Amino acid sequence: xPTSTNAPDLLIIGAGVIGLATAWRVARRGLAVTVLDPAxxxxxxxxxxxxxxxxxxxxxxxxxxxxLGIASRDRYPAFVAELEEVSGRRTGYRRDGILEIAFDSDDxxxxxxLRRFRQSLGVPAEALSGRECRRLEPMLAPSVRGGxxxxxxxxxxxxxxTAALLTAAERTGVRMDRRRAAGLVVxxxxxxxxxxxxxxxxxxxxxxxxxxxxxxxxxxxPDGAVPQVRPVKGQVIRLxxxxxxxxxxxxxxxxxxxxxxxxxxxxxxxxGATQEEMGFDTTVTAGGVWQLLRDARELLPGITELEFxxxxxxxxxxxxxxxPALGPSPLPGLFLAVGHFRNGVLLTPxxxxxxxxxxxxxxxxxxxxxxxxxRFAEEARA
Amino acid sequence: xxxxxxTGDTDPLVIAGETFGSRLIxxxxxxxxxxVLEEALVASGTELTTVAMRRVDPxxxxxxxxxxxxxxxxxxxNTAGCFTAGEAxxxxxxxxxxxGTDWIKLEVIADERTLLxxxxxxxxxxxxxxxxxxxxxxxxxxxxxxxxxxxxxxxxAVMPLGSPIGSGLGIRNPHNIELIVEQAEVPVILDAGVxxxxxxALAMELGCDAVLLATAVTRxxxxxxxxxxxxxxxxxxxxxxxxxxxxxxxxAQASSPWEGIGTS
Ligand SMILES: Cc1cc2nc3c(=O)[nH]c(=O)nc-3n(C[C@H](O)[C@H](O)[C@H](O)COP(=O)(O)OP(=O)(O)OC[C@H]3O[C@@H](n4cnc5c(N)ncnc54)[C@H](O)[C@@H]3O)c2cc1C
Numbered sequence: 001x002p003t004s005t006n007a008p009d010l011l012i013i014g015a016g017v018i019g020l021a022t023a024w025r026v027a028r029r030g031l032a033v034t035v036l037d038p039a040x041x042x043x044x045x046x047x048x049x050x051x052x053x054x055x056x057x058x059x060x061x062x063x064x065x066x067x068l069g070i071a072s073r074d075r076y077p078a079f080v081a082e083l084e085e086v087s088g089r090r091t092g093y094r095r096d097g098i099l100e101i102a103f104d105s106d107d108x109x110x111x112x113x114l115r116r117f118r119q120s121l122g123v124p125a126e127a128l129s130g131r132e133c134r135r136l137e138p139m140l141a142p143s144v145r146g147g148x149x150x151x152x153x154x155x156x157x158x159x160x161x162t163a164a165l166l167t168a169a170e171r172t173g174v175r176m177d178r179r180r181a182a183g184l185v186v187x188x189x190x191x192x193x194x195x196x197x198x199x200x201x202x203x204x205x206x207x208x209x210x211x212x213x214x215x216x217x218x219x220x221x222p223d224g225a226v227p228q229v230r231p232v233k234g235q236v237i238r239l240x241x242x243x244x245x246x247x248x249x250x251x252x253x254x255x256x257x258x259x260x261x262x263x264x265x266x267x268x269x270x271x272g273a274t275q276e277e278m279g280f281d282t283t284v285t286a287g288g289v290w291q292l293l294r295d296a297r298e299l300l301p302g303i304t305e306l307e308f309x310x311x312x313x314x315x316x317x318x319x320x321x322x323x324p325a326l327g328p329s330p331l332p333g334l335f336l337a338v339g340h341f342r343n344g345v346l347l348t349p350x351x352x353x354x355x356x357x358x359x360x361x362x363x364x365x366x367x368x369x370x371x372x373x374x375r376f377a378e379e380a381r382a
Numbered sequence: 383x384x385x386x387x388x389t390g391d392t393d394p395l396v397i398a399g400e401t402f403g404s405r406l407i408x409x410x411x412x413x414x415x416x417x418v419l420e421e422a423l424v425a426s427g428t429e430l431t432t433v434a435m436r437r438v439d440p441x442x443x444x445x446x447x448x449x450x451x452x453x454x455x456x457x458x459x460n461t462a463g464c465f466t467a468g469e470a471x472x473x474x475x476x477x478x479x480x481x482g483t484d485w486i487k488l489e490v491i492a493d494e495r496t497l498l499x500x501x502x503x504x505x506x507x508x509x510x511x512x513x514x515x516x517x518x519x520x521x522x523x524x525x526x527x528x529x530x531x532x533x534x535x536x537x538x539a540v541m542p543l544g545s546p547i548g549s550g551l552g553i554r555n556p557h558n559i560e561l562i563v564e565q566a567e568v569p570v571i572l573d574a575g576v577x578x579x580x581x582x583a584l585a586m587e588l589g590c591d592a593v594l595l596a597t598a599v600t601r602x603x604x605x606x607x608x609x610x611x612x613x614x615x616x617x618x619x620x621x622x623x624x625x626x627x628x629x630x631x632x633x634a635q636a637s638s639p640w641e642g643i644g645t646s
Contacts, residue, residue, distance in 0.1 A: 230445060277437060279439035279441060280442070318416070320420075321417040
């Protein structure tokens with residue numbers, strides 16, 4: 001590994017799924033990489049449920065994201081195989097489909113609308129009757145009206161994923177620096193380094209910003225260098241069960257409000273998630289917990305028998321169009337992998353691969369082209 | 383964008399002495415992304431947009447409030463999610479402090495299933511807020527008696543529903559809306575139930591002064607196109623109302639006379 005000087009080739013700000021995966025993939029190509037983060041894997045990646053579903057979460061107007069999501073989902077098997085081998089850790093990856101359930105007839109009409117929309121985009125989903133849904137998942141409430149099965153989708157445990165990424169990155173020569181980036185150092189309109197809280201400056205050939213919802217916080221970012229990334233709070237509950245409760249990840253639309261329940265092989269059952277525009281607040285609230293349990297119990301009446309293990313809140317990095325910004329920023333030397341919003345775990349493999357090509361080879365792969373950071377330039381001026 | 387009718391009169395909406403060129407008031411709930419929301423608000427031509435105070439942090443950057451500020455759209459805070467007069471009054475006071483406006487769209491709902499207003503709590507909250515100096519715009523049932531009572535306690539407008547929030551069922555009781563319009567001395571704003579452009583046009587034809595809608599636009603397949611449609615529908619409905627429609631007839635009446643003027 002060429003780690004001759006103390007200035008690395010690449011300095012990454014943020015060790016969430018995005019920063020860690022990119023660090024590992026770039027280091028594998030032989031570059032010297034340092035990752036700065038006072039609390040690695042402590043952001044949204046620690047809270048996320050880990051559903052890998054480009055299809056289930058698809059809505060009108062998000063078609064470009066669909067293709068990125070499918071590309072990433074389909075890279076997961078190879079990505080995980082290599083990661084588990086290099087790190088010697090398991091990630092809890094599964095590809096056993098995601099079931100989407102309509103609770104009442106209004107919800108069914110909504111799902112049917114979505115099914116037709118998906119079909120029009122060439123992403124068919126299998127429509128199931130309520131009875132067929134319950135044959136797949138007997139714990140579902142008897143009254144559920146019907147559903148859709150996205151057989152290619154799956155899930156992963158994001159906490160295991162980041163732990164594996166951390167190990168793989170370190171084994172591949174990445175240096176983890178547990179300090180916070182306070183500001184960007186810009187000289188002659190080029191980003192040349194990062195200033196820490198104590199004033200120390202770390203220089204690097206290239207800097208990658210991957211600080212999740214905090215990506216806009218850095219001092220010294222020139223206007224327009226980073227698109228607006230806002231924190232979108234999500235509360236999530238973790239339950240435990242000793243006996244299998246649910247076969248596969250299940251999303252429900254319950255009287256117009258959405259809920260998901262993600263089972264893991266180790267007995268964890270994740271129930272999520274609220275979506276709140278509350279700035280950088282990460283308090284968990286009575287109302288959040290109540291709403292999640294209310295809807296989860298409508299969908300799966302037996303769920304209240306499970307052990308209550310944890311409630312947490314995280315901040316999704318929301319961009320103006322819900323899609324990430326991937327690639328060089330307008331400021332030379334500064335690169336971006338920000339704004340993954342609800343899909344950062346899903347988009348980890350494709351982001352890491354695309355950013356590696358951008359950072360190491362200097363070319364932008366086809367899949368990343370629609371997500372160039374400069375697409376927001378017009379809005380910033382408005 | 384002051385609406386001008388063909389006679390050249392400007393025809394602004396006036397609420398509590400404030401003038402608005404657009405008679406379309408927007409809500410923000412249900413938007414797929416900030417970017418789409420912003421484009422839809424611009425396309426709608428709205429000058430007043432309501433935001434749920436319990437769902438935003440006024441100091442957060444990148445929020446819907448930033449979008450409104452950037453686009454010069456006045457914010458109308460609302461008390462969505464409140465079930466009691468007490469909560470609604472508290473929420474209104476927090477909104478006044480955070481946003482520096484004493485305008486409040488008052489919502490006190492009875493239950494989550496229907497989201498219908500609770501008339502008793504609503505009237506109570508309206509009275510308290512008017513006393514506390516607020517400009518109160520209450521979301522109410524399409525009940526002419528309740529609308530009158532709300533006006534009597536000093537509300538600056540009344541906002542009857544066409545049908546339940548988010549249902550898209552249109553105006554279920556046009557007769558009641560007409561009764562409310564007939565007796566009201568404050569603006570009547572149709573709030574909730576609009577599903578498509580014809581619903582908004584009908585509200586204006588019935589004599590409403592403005593229409594408030596959110597879901598019909600934010601959850602449409604193309605929010606921007608639907609926002610444009612709504613802008614035109616509100617203008618068309620308003621013009622039609624002012625133009626004076628023809629009486630309905632049982633049988634046909636030829637539009638070009640067989641004799642008299644027009645023959646050569
Ligand atoms: C409730 C919830 C449920 C979710 N469910 C899913 C899901 O099912 N599927 C899915 O694909 N996605 C899901 N997501 C979204 C996903 O978690 C995010 O998109 C993803 O974590 C973004 O990754 P990131 O690495 O960009 O940011 P983060 O995971 O937030 O990581 C950012 C890192 O940057 C560090 N950092 C911040 N500021 C600085 C600084 N100044 N200097 C150094 N380091 C800094 C932080 O400590 C943190 O470790 C969910 C999110 C939430 C909140």
